[in-house]
Each structure stands twice: as structure tokens, then as C-alpha cells.
Amino acid sequence: MKNGSRAGVSVSGRRGLFLLVVLTAWLAMGATSQGARIKDLAVVKGVRDNQLVGYGLVVGLKGTGDSNRASFTTQGLANMLENLGVHVAKDDLRVKNVAGVMITAKLPAFAKPGQKIDVLLSSLGDARSLQGGNLVATQLKGLDNMIYAMAQGAVVIGGTDEQKHETVGRIPGGATVEKDVPVSWVGRETITLTLNNQDFTTVSRMVRSVDSLLGGPYAVARDGATVDVKVPELFKNNEVSLLAALENLEVEPDSIARVILDERTGTVVMGDNIRLGRMALSHGNLSIKVGGEEASGEQGSLLTIEHGTSLGEVVRALNSIGVTPRDMVSIFQSIKASGALQAELEII
Incomplete structure (x- = not known):
């Protein structure tokens, strides 16, 4: 019993000591580093948003909905009423208070x-x-055609009167995750x-930085964008704590020069x-010289x-x-050339 007890204390002690060392190193690096956190520079593989999409009907519009030329709206309204036990011919419907809409949403990780x-x-x-309309309950599906959320609610149109784009709207918190x-x-x-x-x-x-934090060669660069981190034995079944330490670790980023x-x-x-290196550029009545002696007698502005x-x-x-x-x-393109x-050089 004594031997077993000592062994148990030993393993627990090593785990606690290791976690303490990692935490101390993490805090020390955060206090002295001038870089950015890994969570701001990189993403963890497997942690990502998923796109959802659905087709639905916005009802209650004040005569600003689709015309009968939008056959998918009349067909969709007829199908919805049929499912609710209301039998009506599609050709008898007038849909000026109804609009067919495409609904998109992001399903966050976790x-x-x-x-x-x-x-x-x-x-x-x-x-x-779509001003003043209400979205009727609509299924939102993923790329696997599975239903992940249900959307419903009052449509909000943002912007000022001059900037409103009234055929696009939002419903904050308008979908409930089902899966x-x-x-x-x-x-x-x-x-x-x-x-x-x-x-x-x-x-x-x-x-x-990761190797310094974990105290060994745990990180391997696979290419210019990917780093694999081997999970230390004492973090087995406690990977979330490891991720928390990694994503708050600060690294000084580097990048190519870009204008x-x-x-x-x-x-x-x-x-x-x-x-800029040495150069001389004439653009219209403007002359630009970088390095060298200033010339005299030139026409136009001399910089x-x-x-x-x-x-x-x-x-x-x-x-x-x-x-x-x-x-x-034009000047920047010439300097680059x-x-x-x-x-x-990127022109937008």
C-alpha cells in the first residue's frame, strides 16, 4: 500500500510540476513579448465555422413583395399552406405581401x-x-444536406434612409441550433x-516558442503555414488546457513588404x-530623385x-x-517597375 501510495503521489507531483512550469513560462513570455498571440496569427485544425443555407418566405410585407412572375414564391407559399392543411391552387395566389429569400448563416465551432x-x-x-417582414420557420442545412438550425423572426434592415439596401436583411439571433x-x-x-x-x-x-513553452522538441514545421504540436504525455486527456496555453503564447510575426x-x-x-533605392523619375511636370546630387534647371516641380x-x-x-x-x-507603378x-505593390 505504501509503495502504491508513493507512486501515486509521484505521478501526480510530476504532472502538477510540469503544468506549473508550463504556466509560469507562458506568463513570463506574455509579460515580455512584443508579438501577437498565436490565436490571432493561426487557426487550430478542426476549429472552423460551417456554412448553412436555406430557402424561406418573408411574409407581412406592405405590398413590396414578389410579383407573380416569381413562380418559386407562389409555389413555395402553396406548398407551405398545403403542409398547414390549407388547400389552395397556386394560380389563385397573389404574393405581393410575400417574398422568397435565400437564408445564410454561420454555424460556429462548438x-x-x-x-x-x-x-x-x-x-x-x-x-x-423586405422592410417590416417576418421570416416563416425555415430549415437551414449544411453541405451534407443535414438540418443544423431553424430560422424564424422579424427582419431588420440596417443603414440610413439614403444607404438602405432593402432587399437584404438580418435577423439577429434568428436561428436556433438543432444539431x-x-x-x-x-x-x-x-x-x-x-x-x-x-x-x-x-x-x-x-x-x-512552443518548444520553449513545453520544454522540449514538441513542435514541427510542416511548411510555411503549418505547425504540428505533439501532445505531451502529461497533457493526455487534458488537451484543452494545452490549447489554452498555446493560443495565448505570443510570437513576433514577420511578413513580406507590401504596399x-x-x-x-x-x-x-x-x-x-x-x-527606396536610388532612382530618378519624371512624371508630367514632376521630377523625383532618390539619392545623388540635386540637378538644376529642370522644368516643373522637383522632389x-x-x-x-x-x-x-x-x-x-x-x-x-x-x-x-x-x-x-502611376508614380508607384513606375517606381516598382x-x-x-x-x-x-497591390492596387485596389
Whole structure:
């Protein structure tokens, strides 16, 4: 009995000590790191939303529903009334107060029966507005054609009077989950983390951080976006605690240099470490020089920029002399083509 008792205390003690070490390391890293949490950089394989879809009828509209040209609406209304014990010929129906709608919803991971989820409704026919309507009970199905939720309720149209899009509406909490998507973590040998934005440097840093947290070589990078984490023996049947520690672990992310330019507004989004190499550019009556000596006697506006200047400073300088968004796009494309911009340029 004494030996058995000592063995039991030993295993429990090792487990408690290991968890304490992991927790202490986790808190210490969180206190000193300047990075982002893994939960903000990556997703856990198997934890995902599922798309639901259904067809339904919005009733109670004030003459803004579908016309009889929307045959699916009259057919759907006739079928619904038939199921309720009301026998009516489809051709006798007038559906100006009814609209056929497509209903979509996201079933979150771990959603359980009885929980509420939001739904989005979009008119399928020629209805002018869904304002003031009510959705009749509708089945929402997954890609496997199984029913996962039932939707019903008053339709809400958002936006101001000038911005309303009245053929699309929402029902907050308008669907009740009837069936869950089972996901079990107990007994798993490996947990897989997938980066939202693939990057080999970030993956490498994630592996080092996880190994440091767990105190051994438990993480393996499979590619530039995937890290497999072997579940330590003392976390067996307690994988949720391991996930909690992993997702709050902070990692400093890295990414390629990217410049995003909105042609309509002239808005420029970029990182803070993008710099320009030597170049000279003439655009209309504007001349831009990066590096070298300032030339004299040139026509038009001359913008002289020191070698190694950040792109942000160039943007501010261009804005200060009134460069239009369209000209800004042309200038950036030319700078990129010249090889002076070592970054990915995206025009939206």
C-alpha cells in the first residue's frame, strides 16, 4: 500500500510540476513579448465555422413583395399552406405581401443545440423591400444536406434612409441550433496550427516558442503555414488546457513588404520598414530623385529625396505638393517597375 501510495503521489507531483512550469513560462513570455498571440496569427485544425443555407418566405410585407412572375414564391407559399392543411391552387395566389429569400448563416465551432445564431436574408425575386417582414420557420442545412438550425423572426434592415439596401436583411439571433458538429480533442496525438498568412520566418519562430513553452522538441514545421504540436504525455486527456496555453503564447510575426494603394481615394497602406533605392523619375511636370546630387534647371516641380528614405516619407512629400490619387498610382507603378521599390505593390 505504501509503495502504491508513493507512486501515486509521484505521478501526480510530476504532472502538477510540469503544468506549473508550463504556466509560469507562458506568463513570463506574455509579460515580455512584443508579438501577437498565436490565436490571432493561426487557426487550430478542426476549429472552423460551417456554412448553412436555406430557402424561406418573408411574409407581412406592405405590398413590396414578389410579383407573380416569381413562380418559386407562389409555389413555395402553396406548398407551405398545403403542409398547414390549407388547400389552395397556386394560380389563385397573389404574393405581393410575400417574398422568397435565400437564408445564410454561420454555424460556429462548438455551437450546441439551443444556442442562437444570426441569419442573413437576400431576396431572390423582384421584391422591392423586405422592410417590416417576418421570416416563416425555415430549415437551414449544411453541405451534407443535414438540418443544423431553424430560422424564424422579424427582419431588420440596417443603414440610413439614403444607404438602405432593402432587399437584404438580418435577423439577429434568428436561428436556433438543432444539431451540433461534433469535435473532440480528447486522445489526440497531435494538434495542428495553420497560419492565416503563410510565412516561413513566423512558422520558425512559432516552433521555437512552443518548444520553449513545453520544454522540449514538441513542435514541427510542416511548411510555411503549418505547425504540428505533439501532445505531451502529461497533457493526455487534458488537451484543452494545452490549447489554452498555446493560443495565448505570443510570437513576433514577420511578413513580406507590401504596399496597398487605393486608386479611388489615394489611401496608401504599408509597413514601416519599406525604403527606396536610388532612382530618378519624371512624371508630367514632376521630377523625383532618390539619392545623388540635386540637378538644376529642370522644368516643373522637383522632389529630391535622400537615399534610404522610407516610402511613407515619399507619400507625405507627394501629398504635400498636391499629387492626385491617379498620378500617385502611376508614380508607384513606375517606381516598382524600376526596381527601386523592394515590396509587393497591390492596387485596389
